[in-house]
Amino acid sequence: MDTFTLNWHITEACNFQCQYCFAKWQKREQKELLHTPAKVRLLLDEVAQLPVLLNFKTLRLNLVGGEIFLYPRDLLNIIQEAKARKMHLSAITNASLLDQHLNNLIATHFETIGFSVDSLNTATNTAIGRCTKKQAMDVAKMKAHIASIRTHNPKIQVKINTVVNLHNQGEYLGDFIQDVKPSKWKIFKMLPILDKRLAISDGEFQAFLDRHQQFASIISSENNDEMTQSYLMVDPFGRFFQNGQEQGYFYSEPIIKVGVCKALKQIPFSLEKFSRRYLMHAGL
Template sequence: MRPISVNFHLWKPCNYHCRFCFATFRDVQGYLTFSDATRLLLLLREAGTEKINFAGGEPTLHPYLGELLSESRRLGFVTSIVSNGARIAELLEKHTGNIDWVALSVDSASEVIQKKLGRGNGDHVQRSIALFDELHRYTIHVKLNTVVTRLNFQEDMSEFVRRVRPERWKVFQVLPVDGQNDGSVEELLISTQQFQEFVERHQALLGENFRPVVETNDLMRDSYVMINPQGQFYNTTTGRHLYSSSILEVGVDAALAQVGWNVDNFLARGGIYAWE
């Protein structure tokens, strides 16, 4: 199967310090130039990629995200941004027409818990609600991303979900990755049963078109096609990041074959949906 949807982690800088982040890229230096990044996008498009998800770090802080969104639109991609909301408002002013989807990351409706998790300084929830409202006004498709940890697995986020009205709500079991979040994630880990408790608590949302897209650790690993800031595919099969050769040097097919991709898990977690 061609890599129909790709997560491109543009760079590692971020304005937050989420304790569970598995994309800190401690072992990666620098990021692609604009010229190399656009060449990478062209290679992906030629290989059959339809949707490009720009992630980080925090992608909205990237110096030429707007230009990459424009180039992605020119190439015919469905575009998506996974963000904590840092500079979404500024980006919308100039590049609304080049953005199809925005996924905002909110793990709890409690400002206290968000701060304890390292996401924000006590105002992340209210800022996110305002951004969801703005995205709805622009008629941009919205997703809500929630990482379930020991600090929030007993929470009921139903009221918050109804308030922000995401088209997709992605619910992730906190994922430990050696070399990325070790030393900070251990106290946040939960069992699959505890994760399932969180999921079951939100079953009432099923009839309201807010069905959670649920991803356990086993389902998450290797089900994404991911690219690091240096333009290499990577996965977490071994519990650490495994990197391919440079895509620009060996091509999409050869580089992806070096790290692998679990297509069955990709399909099982709903990786293909009506994103057009």
């Protein structure tokens, strides 16, 4: 394994209101870093040191939110700065804001693009909060965007992310997976950090996995323990953070203030769990 993956949650803002979303951070009095190009450069200079510090060859910067395409100009700046530092790029989106211009941007700059899909049912998506004020997630439009992106870049890796929760735990997503044919399908048990109302049992999570066993070759599933401390994450304000489940979040000091080395030591992160996850699922 030569590549280390860093997840930067560039914004808390989102046009969906998913009940289980953990993208809520304490520091609302500050502007998110993505809006200040000078701070973006400083942050990327610091995190560019991670491969050397952790004994990897390259860095993959995974851009997540919130919804990253709410701020396309700021996102493009991050993309350009990351590529100037020879970082590989991936991202996660709910696809609701995509158009032909953004599809071209994704196809041009990203090696992997992930789509959040919890249900194919309008009522379920509405209950979860996977909707805008006007409508729930549009599955047909998402499929069209995926096809468009692949037309411009046939080599791009398409990933589907699914959070199994109280509302969708009994559903079957196999028809969608069969149509889209992603290279990876990450299935998470809902992590009850800020809201426990949609939490499910281990048995319900396993039942969902069993129902989709035909896709086992592309599935990477993670229960709450496997998710904890196995990701290295940066919040919108430039701090490393980790979830402590019942304790909420652990934060480092701002990376551009104290440097990446000191900030990394201030949060719990298991390189062993990170490596085990990537070795087991070949980078999924």
